Amino acid sequence: MSGGRALGPARAIVFFGVLAALPSFDLAHWAMNMLVFTLMFAVMSSAWNLLGGFAGYPSLGHVAFFGIGAYAEVLWFAHHPISSGYEPFWLLPLVGIGVGLVGLPIAALAMRTRADVFAIVTITLLFVVQTLAFNLRGVTGGAQGASIAAAPFPAATYERPFYYVLTVLLAFAMGLTWLGMRSKVGLSLAAVRADEDKAAGIGVRVQTVKLLAFCVSVGLTGMVGAVWAYYEGFIYPQFAVDPLITVAIVLMTFLGGRATLWGPVIGAFILELAQQYLAYSLGGSKFYLIAYALVFLVVIVALPRGIVPSIQDRLRQRRRRRVVDAR
Amino acid sequence: VHALVQGIILGVLTAGVYALMASGQSLIFGVMRVVNMAQGAMVILGAYLSYQLFASLGIDPFLALPITTAVMFGVGVGVQLLFLRPLRADDRSQLSVLATFAVALLIEGVMTVIWNTTDRSINTGYANASWTVFGYQITLVRLWAFLLSLVALGLLYLILNRTRFGRAVRASVQNPESARLLGVEADRVAAFGYGLGTATAAAAGSVYGMLYPFNPGSHYDLISRLLSIVLLGGLGSIGGAVVGALVISVSSAVVAAAVSPIWSQMTFFVVLLLVLVIRPRGLFGTTVRGGI
Numbered sequence: 001m002s003g004g005r006a007l008g009p010a011r012a013i014v015f016f017g018v019l020a021a022l023p024s025f026d027l028a029h030w031a032m033n034m035l036v037f038t039l040m041f042a043v044m045s046s047a048w049n050l051l052g053g054f055a056g057y058p059s060l061g062h063v064a065f066f067g068i069g070a071y072a073e074v075l076w077f078a079h080h081p082i083s084s085g086y087e088p089f090w091l092l093p094l095v096g097i098g099v100g101l102v103g104l105p106i107a108a109l110a111m112r113t114r115a116d117v118f119a120i121v122t123i124t125l126l127f128v129v130q131t132l133a134f135n136l137r138g139v140t141g142g143a144q145g146a147s148i149a150a151a152p153f154p155a156a157t158y159e160r161p162f163y164y165v166l167t168v169l170l171a172f173a174m175g176l177t178w179l180g181m182r183s184k185v186g187l188s189l190a191a192v193r194a195d196e197d198k199a200a201g202i203g204v205r206v207q208t209v210k211l212l213a214f215c216v217s218v219g220l221t222g223m224v225g226a227v228w229a230y231y232e233g234f235i236y237p238q239f240a241v242d243p244l245i246t247v248a249i250v251l252m253t254f255l256g257g258r259a260t261l262w263g264p265v266i267g268a269f270i271l272e273l274a275q276q277y278l279a280y281s282l283g284g285s286k287f288y289l290i291a292y293a294l295v296f297l298v299v300i301v302a303l304p305r306g307i308v309p310s311i312q313d314r315l316r317q318r319r320r321r322r323v324v325d326a327r
Numbered sequence: 328v329h330a331l332v333q334g335i336i337l338g339v340l341t342a343g344v345y346a347l348m349a350s351g352q353s354l355i356f357g358v359m360r361v362v363n364m365a366q367g368a369m370v371i372l373g374a375y376l377s378y379q380l381f382a383s384l385g386i387d388p389f390l391a392l393p394i395t396t397a398v399m400f401g402v403g404v405g406v407q408l409l410f411l412r413p414l415r416a417d418d419r420s421q422l423s424v425l426a427t428f429a430v431a432l433l434i435e436g437v438m439t440v441i442w443n444t445t446d447r448s449i450n451t452g453y454a455n456a457s458w459t460v461f462g463y464q465i466t467l468v469r470l471w472a473f474l475l476s477l478v479a480l481g482l483l484y485l486i487l488n489r490t491r492f493g494r495a496v497r498a499s500v501q502n503p504e505s506a507r508l509l510g511v512e513a514d515r516v517a518a519f520g521y522g523l524g525t526a527t528a529a530a531a532g533s534v535y536g537m538l539y540p541f542n543p544g545s546h547y548d549l550i551s552r553l554l555s556i557v558l559l560g561g562l563g564s565i566g567g568a569v570v571g572a573l574v575i576s577v578s579s580a581v582v583a584a585a586v587s588p589i590w591s592q593m594t595f596f597v598v599l600l601l602v603l604v605i606r607p608r609g610l611f612g613t614t615v616r617g618g619i
Contacts, residue, residue, distance in 0.1 A: 058421050060428075109603055116362045116420040117562070120554045121603065123364075127551040128596045135589050243547055247428060254425065289436030296429035301413045304422055 011262075012174070019167050023160050032159035036231065038272040039166035040224050044245075045252040045264030046173040047220035052250065053258035054177075054186065055213045056193030057111065060246050061122030062221050064129035067241035069099050069222025070229035071133065071140055074148045085152045088230045089165050092223050099222025100215040107214035114196065126243060133237035145236040148229060162231050169227070170265070173220050177261050185209055193259075247296070248275070255299050257306030266307055271295075330584045333464065338580030339573070340469040343476030344534050346572035348549070349556040350483060350565045351527030357500040357563035358520030361411060361423040367550030368431040368438075369525050373399055373532025374541050375442055378449050388449055388533045389475065395533055396526040403525025406430055407518045431546055438543035446540040449533075472534040479530045480569065486523070487565075496520055500563065548592075555595040559602050574598065 022035065044062065052058045072095050077088060110121045133140045140146055153161055180186045188209040191199035200206045229235050248271065256267030278291050303310065348370055355363045376395045377388040386394075410430060414422045451468070458465050487493035495516050498506040507513050535541065535549075556575050560567025575598055583591035 058424065060424070109600070112603060116360075116424050117558070119421070119424045120362055120558060121599075124551055124555060124596055124599055127547070128593070131592050131596075135593075244432075247432070250425060287436070287440065289432055289439060291436075293429050293433035293436055296432065297410055297426065300422055300426045300429060301410060304415050304418060 016171060023163055034276050036159050036162050036166060038269055039170055040228060041248060041252060041272045042265045042268035043166060043169045043173050043224050044221050044249045045268045046177055047217045048249045049253050049264045050177060051213045051217040053253055054189040055210050058119045059122040060119050061125035062249055063241055063246040064126045065099050065103060065218035065221045066225035066245060067129055067133060068102060069095050069225030070235050070240045072098060073226035073229045074146045074235055077148050082149050092226055095226040096219040096223040100219030103215045103218040107211050111210055126241060126246060130237055130241040133241055145234055147234045150233050151230060162227060165227060169223060174261060189213060251296055254306055257308030260308040263306050263308040331581060334580040334584030335577055338577035340473045342573040342576035343473040344531050345556055345576050346569040347476045347479055347531040348528055349553055349568035349572050350480060351524035352553055352557050353563055353565050353568040355521055355524035358496055359517045360420055364424060364428040364550060365430040366528050366553055367546035368434040369528035370532040370535055370549055371541055371546045372434055372438060373529030374536030375438055377533035378447055378536055381449055388537055392530055392533060395529045399529030400522040400526040403522035404518050407521035435543045435546060444542050446542050448540040449536040468537050472538060475534060483527060492519060552595050555599040558599055
């Protein structure tokens with residue numbers, strides 16, 4: 001850890017420097033498209049990590065808020081004309097705050113339960129939102145879907161604005177995580193994760209910090225939903241509230257390492273690229289789902305702590321050995 | 328009023344099937360502290376098995392039950408040994424939710440490869456036969472399904488209360504440490520328990536396949552309902568699962584009859600919401616270690 005402190009900012013600068021430079025290499029459309037989706041998942045995993053990793057509340061319903069964000073974006077511009085292609089992006093902070101506020105009462109209710117029961121409650125939430133998206137036809141258009149005017153960006157560099165916006169969102173999410181890890185909030189969350197009752201007993205403001213973690217987490221997820229909706233142009237209930245997205249987010253965080261800054265991002269980059277490759281080479285849905293489920297199971301069974309914590313352990317051991325050798 | 332009473336009858340008859348699925352779910356939770364996200368997929372897999380036996384060998388789904396339950400018992404034991412036993416103990420409750428979700432996806436994938444995504448249904452010769460009692464329709468299949476569910480629940484009760492294995496299961500539910508000290512092999516009980524819960528799902532699946540059309544993705548629908556039922560009844564309580572199934576099934580049938588079928592799905596969640604507000608432990612839930 002001590003060596004990591006100096007390395008931390010350097011790592012971040014290199015990572016975001018590379019991200020910012022990538023589009024100028026004139027990548028093919030499929031590559032940019034893949035990166036856009038990878039960034040979406042990196043932001044969402046980082047957001048999930050705030051709640052599922054740091055607070056120890058494994059939500060399986062995050063995609064519900066993704067869907068709410070997506071519909072919020074689309075419905076807003078169904079009633080307001082778009083003056084420029086960038087305007088939908090300016091709505092993002094509002095979407096984030098709105099979705100976070102929607103999450104507040106839900107969090108207050110769902111967080112009466114813990115651990116595995118919380119997972120159940122949140123997954124039912126997912127199905128509630130999906131059912132609503134299907135049934136409230138007057139608002140959401142039901143199974144016919146809803147649409148937003150296509151972005152008027154030049155075709156050659158169509159993906160770039162989305163790419164940059166998502167990069168900014170990722171920096172924001174990671175910045176929040178970094179701040180959280182260094183502040184009292186992070187400590188409180190760690191206490192909640194370890195033993196909530198004891199934490200409350202010694203005066204940690206349990207209720208406040210866990211509601212905060214939930215709202216920030218789902219707010220970020222909602223913002224990604226809004227970007228996704230604008231990127232796709234057309235949204236349907238089964239894709240806007242897809243259980244597989246939830247699973248992917250959770251899996252990425254587990255793969256990379258829960259409650260770490262870089263874990264979710266690494267997990268997202270590995271898995272989303274692997275997923276796109278699997279989907280591409282295994283031809284659509286048939287064997288793809290099996291391959292995906294097997295990867296999932298291998299990660300859970302063989303690498304339950306994730307990549308980053310495992311590497312940290314390895315490094316720590318080596319350092320310890322070096323100290324012993326030096327004697 | 329007629330539609331309402333008809334709805335209630337339908338709800339009660341359907342409750343049997345849900346009670347069967349949910350009791351397996353509750354058993355698995357009781358034995359292993361595992362929230363089994365794969366139960367819905369197991370039900371659908373059971374439905375496909377009995378569909379295949381009926382379609383290619385002409386075996387009546389009711390008569391095929393010994394085969395399907397035995398096969399699915401094996402599947403359940405296999406899943407437990409391969410994917411659940413290796414999980415690290417200190418994180419088991421979280422990891423098992425994810426692992427069983429992955430198992431559900433795996434089963435969905437396998438079913439998609441074998442049977443495609445088109446809707447299937449098991450159409451026996453008596454599928455549309457029905458009796459009319461006092462002006463109310465009772466479909467024969469639903470009645471049979473209901474009776475079969477009762478029999479299966481009775482069997483489950485007997486296994487848990489009259490056999491050595493059942494005693495071992497109940498002992499591990501009540502107090503895992505003492506059970507182990509008294510010579511109960513926790514690993515074997517867990518594997519058998521998961522197998523038994525899965526076999527229950529298979530039995531429910533054959534019935535489900537006769538009542539509703541199904542496809543590989545149907546398990547999402549089922550698992551959300553099942554989880555609501557189990558949470559309502561109280562995790563780990565089989566009696567609670569039966570009562571929960573009855574409450575939820577009847578209320579959603581009534582909503583379907585009185586309001587609109589598209590909102591009946593929501594009844595599950597509204598009931599669940601009320602439970603969370605009023606009594607988070609569920610109706611018959613004991614205080615669950617580390618759970619609620």
